[in-house]
Amino acid sequence: MLDETDREIVEILLRDSRTSLKELAQAVGLSSPSVSERLRRLEERGVIRGFTVEVDAKALGFAIQAIVRIKPLPGKLHVVQKLIEETPQFGECDKVTGDDCFVARLYVRSIEELDGLLDRIADKAETSTAIVKSQPIPRRAPPLQSS
Amino acid sequence: MLDETDREIVEILLRDSRTSLKELAQAVGLSSPSVSERLRRLEERGVIRGFTVEVDAKALGFAIQAIVRIKPLPGKLHVVQKLIEETPQFGECDKVTGDDCFVARLYVRSIEELDGLLDRIADKAETSTAIVKSQPIPRRAPPLQSS
DNA sequence: CCTTCGGCCCTAATAAAATTAGGTGTTTTC
DNA sequence: GAAAACACCTAATTTTATTAGGGCCGAAGG
Known part of the structure; x- marks a missing residue:
């Protein structure tokens, strides 16, 4: 390649x-x-998709990150997706197999803020949240070798 | 800010x-x-942590992404972490609350490759895997506003 | 077997971008 | 109220990127 x-x-x-x-x-x-x-x-060829900068969440005051699994209630899938997209505290979000659910990263300044955000989804989806304690690998590209 | x-x-x-x-x-x-x-x-100030490029996994042949939750068996935490770090197919990895477990992204070319990688962890941790179906938000920075 | 074409590289010249130097006005501090 | 700090400017210089024009294989085809 x-x-x-x-x-x-x-x-x-x-x-x-x-x-x-x-x-x-x-x-x-x-x-x-x-x-x-x-x-x-x-x-x-699309190998390099673009040039960008890495922005530091902590430096912007977002001391807490969480990984949230979001399982929309029946019929609420699109509403939930829209909400995620429009809530700037959500970082990357993946739709994964198993009950049509999302896994997303959340940037917040406090547990209260986290709680508030989760409340706003509470009537549209089932969620389970894990607070990020550390990032052994903060970010890494896919392997460049085909090996 | x-x-x-x-x-x-x-x-x-x-x-x-x-x-x-x-x-x-x-x-x-x-x-x-x-x-x-x-x-x-x-x-x-650390707001911009660095300048980088975005590399496209698909263009490199990694058609499949998975989000894996990895819960090391007692005493295996460091072994598992080392394995993750040294396996290039692992992308970002977070250590999260709840039973000292990791949430990581995995880039693979096939289900067989995914299976093979999970096998290599099987004796060191309990894992649960979700295949990524789509990426509503492939990547997004934390909010820039304090609002 | 020889020629041609395509891919990949080079140097040198030109164009564009970043940095530096030096200065002005405004606000904060003592 | 003067001095220092700040945030900005223009113009000159230096560095970087791009373009133009050619050379050298190696594979494909006559």
């Missing part, structure tokens, strides 16, 4: 996407235009 | 962190050096 050079480029960009072409070129032993072209193709 | 200008800058960068200072400056009605300085301070 990716050759060794592409993999190295992506790995460097995962660590710091502002790395200059010059530095990337040095790291992989190519010229800047070559790296630029590889980058363009990685994006074109 | 963040003024309106900072918020706008961060929002733009979340969408595309390669946006030039010139464009950012135009968007917020400041000069490039001013935006540059604000950026520096956002990083210094």
Whole structure:
């Protein structure tokens, strides 16, 4: 899928996407235009979906994170999904197998805020909540090797 | 925490962190050096933790994602954590309240691969697995407003 | 077997972007 | 009320990215 050079480029960009072409070129032993072209193709192929920044929840005052399993009551699936989408405290949300339920991350400043948010879903879904104690792996990309 | 200008800058960068200072400056009605300085301070304050790329699991052949709850058997907590960290198919992993258990994302190419990975943990932890059917919110930052 | 085409790379020149330097007005502090 | 701190500006400089133009295989086809 990716050759060794592409993999190295992506790995460097995962660590710091502002790395200059010059530095990337040095790291992989190519010229800047070559790296630029590889980058363009990685994006074109959809391997690199985009360039972004990582924002720190704690620095913004969201000291607590929770993982919430949300099982909408019969007929409430779309209402619940809409609510999740429109509530900014929800981070990523996955719809998973088993009773059509959602697993979502929640960013809150206090237990009270968490409680308040869960209350607002209480009449639309069954929920179970786990507070995040630590993040052994805060974020990690899928493997870049096909091995 | 963040003024309106900072918020706008961060929002733009979340969408595309390669946006030039010139464009950012135009968007917020400041000069490039001013935006540059604000950026520096956002990083210094830890609001922006880093610049990175988003890599697409599907494009790399990982068609399946699963959310796995992993409850280590007595005395196996550290072994399990190490295994998770060293298995590249694991994406982000949170340690949550309730019986010292982990919630992790898993990227695999097939159900067989998923099964194989779960087998390797089977003697160290109790697991329950939910396959991701869709991602209503693939990724989202915490709210930028204190509201 | 030779030619052609496509892929991938290069250097050098140009264009665009980021940074730095130096200065102005406004607000906070002593 | 002066001084310092702050947040911003423009203009000059430096760094970075992009473009243009060619060379070198290696595979495909005559």
